[in-house]
Each structure stands twice: as structure tokens, then as C-alpha cells.
Amino acid sequence: MKKLTPMMEQYFQIKKQYQDALLLFRLGDFYELFFDDAEIASRELEITLTGRDCGFESRAPMCGVPHHSVDSYIDRLITKGYKVAICEQVEDASEAVGIVKRDVVRIITPGTLIDTQLLDEKKNNYLMSIYGQADGVGISYVDISTGELFTTEIIGEGILQGLQDEITKIQPKEVIYYIEDNVYWKEFFNEICKQFDLVTNDHDHWCFEYQYASNRLKEHFNVINLDGLGLASTHNGIISTGALINYLKTTQKRFLGHINKINVYHLSETMVLDYSTRFNLELTETIRGKNKKGSLLWVLDKTSTAMGGRMLRKSLETPLLKIEKINDRLEAVGTLKDNIGLRKELREHLRSVYDLERLAAKISYGSANPRDLVALKTSLEQIPLIKELIKDEKQLLASVHNRIDTLEDIKELINKGIVEDLPIALKDGGIIKTGYHPEVDKLQLASREGKEWIAKLEEEEKLKTGIKSLKMGFNKVFGYYIEVTKSYLKQVPEDYQRKQTLANCERFITPELKEIESKILGAEDKVVVLEYQLFIEIRDIISKEISRIQSTASAIAELDMLVSLGEVAAENNYTKPNINSSHIISIKDGRHPVVEKMLDNQMFIANDIYLDNEDHQVSIITGPNMAGKSTYMRQVALIVLMAQIGSFIPVSEASIGIVDRIFTRVGASDDLSQGQSTFMVEMSEMANILNCATKNSLLILDEIGRGTSTFDGLSIAWSVIEHISKKISAKTLFSTHYHELTELEGIIKGVKNYRISVKEEGEDIIFLRKVIDGSADRSYGIQVARLAGLPAEVICRAKDILLRLEEKDIARVDSLCISSGREEAVATIEEATPVQIDFNSLYQNNIIEELKEVNLLETTPIEALNILANLQKKVNQLLQGGS
Structure with a gap:
């Protein structure tokens, strides 16, 4: 091996820290993968495997994907169960001394997806954490795209079944776990993971130590003790939750402020549905085809929002046991079923509400773009109207009304600061409204005036030179230029400086043009930087109000679910139970x-x-x-x-x-x-x-x-x-x-x-x-077989065999099975036609001894049948032998 290139030295230093992930290494406009990672990605993504001279005797295997379309490639790798580490340039290349600094900014796994384009909008994407010891198990799971975090534990008997039921209900995309070595059901847990084809990570065991996990929770939620989080008496739950938070911190490398609450629950609070029940009843997908259409969820889901759809799915997977809660829902559904006008208006407004839960998560996460804020504002414009519609309702709908925060301050902030009609290329600016910030207004004016100067200069140069086809243009390489066709080159003034020659024309610059260009481009560059800074400030202000957005989102989701159930009830003529x-x-x-x-x-x-x-x-x-x-x-x-x-x-x-x-x-x-x-x-x-x-x-x-x-x-x-x-x-x-x-x-x-x-x-x-x-008294099996299309000769033969069987002693055998009492069974047996055979043969074959031990009055009809059937076989063997 020769000496490694500086870039590859940097690559190996980073890759050493992320051995279990595919490292996407940013080089210019591409993410590159090397060596084993490249071979895996080339195979899984069906992209060309090339090579690069990195200092080795032979070229290093390499493949890459464009940075602007990387999400779709990441999605395909994640779907196949791979971890992906995103390594970015963390300093401006123009300011770098030597090689540009790079570092991993995020690790993406099946359970940590946050990009809404990669997620099912009406289904949660859960990451689960499991900690097991001899007397119990802690189970925690989170949807990082919504911020929902849940914790429970199972103690005593039924641990394995309870764990299997929870995995079935939650359907996690990824599981991290640590099971103590001496736990007898560790092997069974591994079988469950295989059964459900779970993506699992045997996380570092020290992350599952009580003190470490407890400290991680206190640090994240900024509390002195865990009692206020509802974890006071959940030892195993504290460990599984703390390890889960640690895993998120390690992979996401940022503060996750939208995960601000732990929902502690107990299995006894809702109906338990095991895997077979969910599968056989086709609650959320069909047995054949795994489609939503044909499932119960397909019938019930008339929700208008993604978050309402997710809440309906969760409700379907966890039916209630408390009569009061059930009746509260039924009362609300009844109101919405009977009031078609209210239901219609609510559905119209709900259709304009985007996914507030996932928008809030993106804002807190720091990945929200200006379009996300405009979507948030559009949603918030509907909230007061929705709240007003249910202001006079009672019970559960009144509770929903009280939980809705109209979030007027957030809506006004976005309305004042962010342009509604955003440009396609956000990196070019044009996202901050005029009037929001004086410096932005000044720079935007300079940019606009500069373009007016360009237009004015073009007219002046046409008059000055007499070249009617003269025009001003711009490109990113040369900046602003004057273009003259070759037929007018003799009329070009001496102060024009030739910049570029093309097939039909030539391009020139002048000192005056470069001066104007400097003012325009300087203003445009400055305004782009300033606008982005202001956008980040607006996003940060909103991120401090995430809990308010989440509370309103939860209320809107519940209302949407209730409206859906009311719509289904009215449409299908359902009745209140x-x-x-x-x-x-x-x-x-x-x-x-x-x-x-x-x-x-x-x-x-x-x-x-x-x-x-x-x-x-x-x-x-x-x-x-x-x-x-x-x-x-x-x-x-x-x-x-x-x-x-x-x-x-x-x-x-x-x-x-x-x-x-x-x-x-x-x-x-x-x-x-x-x-x-x-x-x-x-x-x-x-x-x-x-x-x-x-x-x-x-x-x-x-x-x-x-x-x-x-x-x-x-x-x-x-x-x-x-x-x-x-x-x-x-x-x-x-x-x-x-x-x-x-x-x-x-x-x-x-x-x-x-x-x-x-x-x-x-x-x-x-x-x-x-x-x-x-x-x-019959099963009509042969008739059904004929309806199914069995060949006619098979049906005819089956009828013949059935007739013969019904004529034989099988009918008498059946009568023994259905006898209503032992005495009748004995009487039936005693009435059987006697057969005369050689008693010496019976003695020699121990049949007499067996008969002596039989007392039919002390057996059930089926037991008597089995005994006599065995004896009958031996007797038949004797008869066939000629005795």
C-alpha cells in the first residue's frame, strides 16, 4: 500500500467510528461510498460500481449518488434494514485550510426516519427499546417524526406473551434491546424477532444500566427526579426509556425538543389483541395482499388529516376497557352522525390542515424549510374556525374545544415574515416578506434597482452604438455581459472588452457594467444570507412553542377521528351500542x-x-x-x-x-x-x-x-x-x-x-x-367441491365412496361417539353381531385378558370406542388368519 491520500485518511478516521453503518461521504455534489459499503450499495441500489485511486496498489471500489436526490436512495437502503451515516462538509470549502473538514451529522435507521416523503402519512414509524431481566421487561417506543414516546413494563408471569402482544400491536420498524444472559426467555425473544422479521440492534449493555439510563432521562427532560414523568415505580421502564433516548441522541446528534413527554401506560388499560386475532380479523390490512382495502380500517377511515388517521389506527389497535371513556366517544360520534351540517363543515376545514405533529417535529428538529412554515400557517388559519364550530358542544367535544390553542401568535409571525408564494429554489432567497426587516428591504431594493439600471443601460448602449440587436445577459460564470451578433461587430466601441466568443455572436463587458454588476450581486448575495438567518430565527422562535402545537395537534387528531366515525356511521346506517x-x-x-x-x-x-x-x-x-x-x-x-x-x-x-x-x-x-x-x-x-x-x-x-x-x-x-x-x-x-x-x-x-x-x-x-x-346433519362437502370446479369424474367417484362408507359399520361407530350416556354406549356394543372364533387363539393373543380389564361403565363413549377399536383390529387379524 502506498501512502493514503489526505481525503482517504479522513475517510478511514470517520469510518472507524461507524463500522455498522453505510457511510455516505460528501464530495462536492455527490455522496460517495467506498470499499465494502460501495459493493453493498451498488448491489442494493443497482448503481454502477467504479473505482478511485486512493493510495492503494489497486483502485478502491467506489459508487455514488447525487446529493439532491439522496433521499430516495437512503429510503431504499433503510427499507432493506441498513443503517446509513451521513457525512457532510462542516466548513465552507472556500475558507478551508487544506482538506475540508467533514463529520457525520446524522445516522439514519429504519426507526429514526423523519422525512415525511419516506413515511406512511397515516401510520406511525416506531423505534422500540426492550430491557429484560428475570422478573420483568421494560418496553419503550418512540415515533421521532411526531415526538410520541410510550413506556410500559410487564412483571411476573406472561412476560413472553405480553411482549409478543406489544410487538404485534406496535409493529416497530426497529428494535434496540438488552436481555440479561440468565433470563430463560431470551431465546424465545430472539424467535419473536425472527417471526416478525424485525430489524434489531443489540445496543451497548452499559446504556441499559439503571443509573446511566436515569441520568439520560433527567438530562433530556431537564428534571431533578423522574417521579414527575410518571416513572416512579417503573424500574425496567426507566432503563428501556433511558436507553432509547441515548440511542436517539447518538444517532441524531441534536437536541430533540419535540420529545417532551412520556406516556406511561399499563397493559390492563386496553383490550389485548394477539397476533392471530389481528391477523385473522384483518384489522388494518388484509390477509391476502396485505392491503388496507378490505380491512376494518379501510371501512372506518374517513379521516381528513394524517394525524387523525394515525389516531384512528392506534384506537383500533387498542380498544378501550373503561365504560366511561367508551360512552364519551359514542356520545361525540352520535352528535356528529346526527348533525350533517356540522360534520360537513368540520371535514371541509380539516382537509386544509397539514400534519401538525410532523411539522412540529421538523421545526424542533431543525429540518423544517420555509414551505413547512407556510404549511403550518395555512393549517393554523383553519384552527379558529374549527374551534368555533364546536364551541357549544358537550362532554368529549367540549374537552376537545378546550384543548385547542388557536396559536394566533405563531400564525402572525409566519404571516409577517415568510412569503406565501415561495420560489422553487429556496437557496436563491426570496423567502422573507418586504416590511419584516429594514436591511432586507434595503438590499432587495438595491437588487431591483440594479436590474432596472441594467435595462436602462441596455437602451442607452443601443442608441449610442446603433446596434439594434444588442442585449444584456447574465450567467453564473461571467456575470453580466453585452451580447452583439457578428454582423454588427464593426460597430462595437473601443471601450468594450471581449469576454467570450460564440458561433453567432460575441460577448463583451464594460467598466460601467461591472460596477453595476458589483452592486447588484453584492446586494443579492447579502440578502440571501440575511434572509436565511431571519428564517432560522423565525423557526427557532416557533420551536419554543412546540408543546402548544403538539397539544392542539392531538386535539385536532381526536376531532378528526370522531368526525370520521360519525361519517361512517351515517353513511352505513350504524347504530349506537x-x-x-x-x-x-x-x-x-x-x-x-x-x-x-x-x-x-x-x-x-x-x-x-x-x-x-x-x-x-x-x-x-x-x-x-x-x-x-x-x-x-x-x-x-x-x-x-x-x-x-x-x-x-x-x-x-x-x-x-x-x-x-x-x-x-x-x-x-x-x-x-x-x-x-x-x-x-x-x-x-x-x-x-x-x-x-x-x-x-x-x-x-x-x-x-x-x-x-x-x-x-x-x-x-x-x-x-x-x-x-x-x-x-x-x-x-x-x-x-x-x-x-x-x-x-x-x-x-x-x-x-x-x-x-x-x-x-x-x-x-x-x-x-x-x-x-x-x-x-351434513356438511355438503361434495356439493361444495363441485361448485369449486373439481372434475366431474372425481365428484362421481366421491359420491360412490361416500355411499359405501355410509353403508358400513362406520355409521355404527359414529353412533358411539354421539351417545348421550355410557349406558347407551354399552347397550349398542352388546347388540353387536357376535362372531364365533377359537378361544385358544384369544387366550394366546392376550385378548381375553384385555377384555377382563375393560369396564365400559367407567369410561366415556369415546374411550370405550378407542378400546374396542383396538381389540377389534386384533380379532380381525385372527379372522383373516383363518382361525
């Missing part, structure tokens, strides 16, 4: 909110439901596939969830007792990466439900036990129903094709049978979509 503390869910004419919206010119068939913890605890629902069992069960869950976020619901009438959790076990899927079969996934999810559900939970269970043999699956399903009924007492909807389970009505208290009605017309069936009392 009665929310109470009973253990009853009673729904009249319930409809699936999403399916109803997706139907084209078809009427959705409404259905009722009644569930409680006593006589109507478990509803067993039978009927053919495609008849609507899953739709019916999901709609009950969605209606309950909608009610508990304070939304009106698609029913004619409903009384809903508060539900603490909704669980779903729907559909078939495997997890091959973890070596789990479809049945194993099903049983794992079922285990979670049975271990976590309470009597206040709602369970949606679809086809439990179908992933294994008929008898095994039936046994599991039967046992699950017994456990739910006798041990948990949770309200449950249980769909099945095991028609034998319908015999549980009358045997197990609280079990009721319902079926989806169908109409048969020859070999065809018509799905009526109506849920009625009773049980189905």
Missing part, C-alpha cells in the same frame, strides 16, 4: 362491516347473536363450507371491537358487556421455518387461548382439531369445549364439521347449537346465510 358491565353480548341484525361494503348490489343477510357466561356460553355452529360460518363469527368479534373503540356498529340493536380480550383460531397455516406443521401451529395457538382467556373474553374458534385424524381431532375439540365451559366460562363461538359435537347441548351447561341454513334443489345447494337454532 349499549356498553355496560354485564357479561352479555346481545346483537340484533348484526352485519359484517367489511363484507357488507365489498358486496356489489347485493344485500347482506343480517344475523343475531346472544352470548353470556351461563346458559348461552358456547355456540356450536355447523353448516357447509362457504355457507358463512366464518363470516358470522368474525362479524361478532368486529362488532364488539368497534363498539369498544367508541364506534357505532352495523346492527339494529346491541347490548355489549365489556370484553377484556378477543381470541381467534381461524384457518390453517404452517411454520416450516420453525419445523411446525399446520396442526402444531393450531395447537400452539389453542394453548395460548386456553392459558390466557378469562370469563370476560370472547373466543372465536373455527374447526378446532381438523389437522389430525378424525378421532383425535374430535376428542380434542370435545375436550376444548368442556374446558372452556367448566374452567374458563368465556363466551365462545365454535364452528365445526364434527357434527358429533352437537350432542353436547344438554350434556354440558351453556352449550347451544346453531346452524347456517341452506336450501337443496336437486344436487345443488343455495346458501341462505341465515343462522338458526339447531344442528346440521
Whole structure:
């Protein structure tokens, strides 16, 4: 290796500090990457890999991107999970002695994006911090683009499940963590990260020490102790939050004044929804395609602002448990639903409100430009009008009214100082209004007068020289010049100094022209610098009022969400539910909110439901596939969830007792990466439900036990129903094709049978979509298979096999499964046709001994069936052997 060039020495000194990031090194108008970074960027961004002579024997791999379009390249790298360190020139190149000083000004990671162009406007972009020890875990997360910071902790049992539920709810873009080595669930946490494909950083462990984390929080929030922040009794929460703030300071390298509050919450304050439930109910995106359209959020989101959309999403992910809060929302939604004029006016004004939360963050962060301030002013012009519209409202709307600060002082400051019609190139000035600052006015006047002097000089030179085509021009290389076409060169005066020769003309300068140029350009340069300084002053003044802007933004977001729910309720004929503390869910004419919206010119068939913890605890629902069992069960869950976020619901009438959790076990899927079969996934999810559900939970269970043999699956399903009924007492909807389970009505208290009605017309069936009392005696599987398009010969053969099976002893076996008591099972077995075989063979094969030990009166019908089935196999083997 030769001696490194000064520039590469500088590069290596900086790169050494940021080994885990791709270093974008500013060189003129480009950001360059070298060596391994260049090879990664070239591959990921699909840009050309070149080389540079840096002092090595061979050229160093290099690639680069233009500085003016770097954001799109950074976005692509961040999306792929990379860290990007931005290295800028930190001194003016014209004033530098030797090589220009450079340093990293910011590290961008998936969880620290602030550029609104790179973010989903109606979705938060969270960075999460996790600290775990033997007895608990602290969880903190922040959206740096809005300044929202949340903290909680989980203590005692259920740490892993609680952590998984929080990760599912928050969906962080990036996680920093430290799990103590002796924590038994550390390995499981790593599996969760893999499951959700999280971008993780095992942050320096010393950042997760209590004293260090505590000091970082005190320093950031400028407090003596943490009690006032709500962290008094959250040891693990203090550590995770302090480490999070430290990570932000390290990567952003500036004061983050917009993060000025910690929202401490407890898991018991809102309904818990695990991953399976969110996934199966398609709350924010569809199972297929991961699209918003077709989800519950798609139906409910009529918000006019980005911050209102984010609040609606958060409310959907955290349904309320306190009846008072739910009813406050319902009251406000009802007012807005019934008052179409108020709703319309509010929506019109809200449409002109930009994203105040993210504008405030950019101002505090120091990245807001003049256009952002104009957007803020435009938004603030709507605030007094919005506040006036709800001044006479009550309860929650009155609270929103009181929290809105019209921010007149900020609006006036921007109005006086910043030009509304801003130029495209902000670096050329023209951003400060005339009258705001006397020096700016003076320089702007000099610039304008100078251009008038140029125009006057052009006319004078035309008259003086007689050259009618003479004209004045300007470019950044030569400044102002006089242009004369070649046909008039003989008339050019002697005092003209030739500056440039072109194909059809020549350009000249004169002493008088250069004097005027000096005055114009001097004024323009000075005014550009001064205008930028004044803009920074205005931005800094506003940054001191960030908390006021954030408070108003929160109130406007809540109002926007309520208006959206009112609009949806009016548009779809939704009804206000009665929310109470009973253990009853009673729904009249319930409809699936999403399916109803997706139907084209078809009427959705409404259905009722009644569930409680006593006589109507478990509803067993039978009927053919495609008849609507899953739709019916999901709609009950969605209606309950909608009610508990304070939304009106698609029913004619409903009384809903508060539900603490909704669980779903729907559909078939495997997890091959973890070596789990479809049945194993099903049983794992079922285990979670049975271990976590309470009597206040709602369970949606679809086809439990179908992933294994008929008898095994039936046994599991039967046992699950017994456990739910006798041990948990949770309200449950249980769909099945095991028609034998319908015999549980009358045997197990609280079990009721319902079926989806169908109409048969020859070999065809018509799905009526109506849920009625009773049980189905067939599944119509072959008819459904024919509708699905199976070949005709397959359908015919299936019918033949079904007929043969129904004629065999399988029918008698089925009767054992559905027997209502042990005595009937015994009687059925005793009536079986006797078979005469050699007793010596029975003794030799120990069959007699096994029979002696069997007491059918002390077994369940299924146990008796299994015993006799095993004995029957041995007897059949003897018979086939000719004994």
C-alpha cells in the first residue's frame, strides 16, 4: 500500500467510528461510498460500481449518488434494514485550510426516519427499546417524526406473551434491546424477532444500566427526579426509556425538543389483541395482499388529516376497557352522525390542515424549510374556525374545544415574515416578506434597482452604438455581459472588452457594467444570507412553542377521528351500542362491516347473536363450507371491537358487556421455518387461548382439531369445549364439521347449537346465510367441491365412496361417539353381531385378558370406542388368519 491520500485518511478516521453503518461521504455534489459499503450499495441500489485511486496498489471500489436526490436512495437502503451515516462538509470549502473538514451529522435507521416523503402519512414509524431481566421487561417506543414516546413494563408471569402482544400491536420498524444472559426467555425473544422479521440492534449493555439510563432521562427532560414523568415505580421502564433516548441522541446528534413527554401506560388499560386475532380479523390490512382495502380500517377511515388517521389506527389497535371513556366517544360520534351540517363543515376545514405533529417535529428538529412554515400557517388559519364550530358542544367535544390553542401568535409571525408564494429554489432567497426587516428591504431594493439600471443601460448602449440587436445577459460564470451578433461587430466601441466568443455572436463587458454588476450581486448575495438567518430565527422562535402545537395537534387528531366515525356511521346506517358491565353480548341484525361494503348490489343477510357466561356460553355452529360460518363469527368479534373503540356498529340493536380480550383460531397455516406443521401451529395457538382467556373474553374458534385424524381431532375439540365451559366460562363461538359435537347441548351447561341454513334443489345447494337454532346433519362437502370446479369424474367417484362408507359399520361407530350416556354406549356394543372364533387363539393373543380389564361403565363413549377399536383390529387379524 502506498501512502493514503489526505481525503482517504479522513475517510478511514470517520469510518472507524461507524463500522455498522453505510457511510455516505460528501464530495462536492455527490455522496460517495467506498470499499465494502460501495459493493453493498451498488448491489442494493443497482448503481454502477467504479473505482478511485486512493493510495492503494489497486483502485478502491467506489459508487455514488447525487446529493439532491439522496433521499430516495437512503429510503431504499433503510427499507432493506441498513443503517446509513451521513457525512457532510462542516466548513465552507472556500475558507478551508487544506482538506475540508467533514463529520457525520446524522445516522439514519429504519426507526429514526423523519422525512415525511419516506413515511406512511397515516401510520406511525416506531423505534422500540426492550430491557429484560428475570422478573420483568421494560418496553419503550418512540415515533421521532411526531415526538410520541410510550413506556410500559410487564412483571411476573406472561412476560413472553405480553411482549409478543406489544410487538404485534406496535409493529416497530426497529428494535434496540438488552436481555440479561440468565433470563430463560431470551431465546424465545430472539424467535419473536425472527417471526416478525424485525430489524434489531443489540445496543451497548452499559446504556441499559439503571443509573446511566436515569441520568439520560433527567438530562433530556431537564428534571431533578423522574417521579414527575410518571416513572416512579417503573424500574425496567426507566432503563428501556433511558436507553432509547441515548440511542436517539447518538444517532441524531441534536437536541430533540419535540420529545417532551412520556406516556406511561399499563397493559390492563386496553383490550389485548394477539397476533392471530389481528391477523385473522384483518384489522388494518388484509390477509391476502396485505392491503388496507378490505380491512376494518379501510371501512372506518374517513379521516381528513394524517394525524387523525394515525389516531384512528392506534384506537383500533387498542380498544378501550373503561365504560366511561367508551360512552364519551359514542356520545361525540352520535352528535356528529346526527348533525350533517356540522360534520360537513368540520371535514371541509380539516382537509386544509397539514400534519401538525410532523411539522412540529421538523421545526424542533431543525429540518423544517420555509414551505413547512407556510404549511403550518395555512393549517393554523383553519384552527379558529374549527374551534368555533364546536364551541357549544358537550362532554368529549367540549374537552376537545378546550384543548385547542388557536396559536394566533405563531400564525402572525409566519404571516409577517415568510412569503406565501415561495420560489422553487429556496437557496436563491426570496423567502422573507418586504416590511419584516429594514436591511432586507434595503438590499432587495438595491437588487431591483440594479436590474432596472441594467435595462436602462441596455437602451442607452443601443442608441449610442446603433446596434439594434444588442442585449444584456447574465450567467453564473461571467456575470453580466453585452451580447452583439457578428454582423454588427464593426460597430462595437473601443471601450468594450471581449469576454467570450460564440458561433453567432460575441460577448463583451464594460467598466460601467461591472460596477453595476458589483452592486447588484453584492446586494443579492447579502440578502440571501440575511434572509436565511431571519428564517432560522423565525423557526427557532416557533420551536419554543412546540408543546402548544403538539397539544392542539392531538386535539385536532381526536376531532378528526370522531368526525370520521360519525361519517361512517351515517353513511352505513350504524347504530349506537349499549356498553355496560354485564357479561352479555346481545346483537340484533348484526352485519359484517367489511363484507357488507365489498358486496356489489347485493344485500347482506343480517344475523343475531346472544352470548353470556351461563346458559348461552358456547355456540356450536355447523353448516357447509362457504355457507358463512366464518363470516358470522368474525362479524361478532368486529362488532364488539368497534363498539369498544367508541364506534357505532352495523346492527339494529346491541347490548355489549365489556370484553377484556378477543381470541381467534381461524384457518390453517404452517411454520416450516420453525419445523411446525399446520396442526402444531393450531395447537400452539389453542394453548395460548386456553392459558390466557378469562370469563370476560370472547373466543372465536373455527374447526378446532381438523389437522389430525378424525378421532383425535374430535376428542380434542370435545375436550376444548368442556374446558372452556367448566374452567374458563368465556363466551365462545365454535364452528365445526364434527357434527358429533352437537350432542353436547344438554350434556354440558351453556352449550347451544346453531346452524347456517341452506336450501337443496336437486344436487345443488343455495346458501341462505341465515343462522338458526339447531344442528346440521351434513356438511355438503361434495356439493361444495363441485361448485369449486373439481372434475366431474372425481365428484362421481366421491359420491360412490361416500355411499359405501355410509353403508358400513362406520355409521355404527359414529353412533358411539354421539351417545348421550355410557349406558347407551354399552347397550349398542352388546347388540353387536357376535362372531364365533377359537378361544385358544384369544387366550394366546392376550385378548381375553384385555377384555377382563375393560369396564365400559367407567369410561366415556369415546374411550370405550378407542378400546374396542383396538381389540377389534386384533380379532380381525385372527379372522383373516383363518382361525
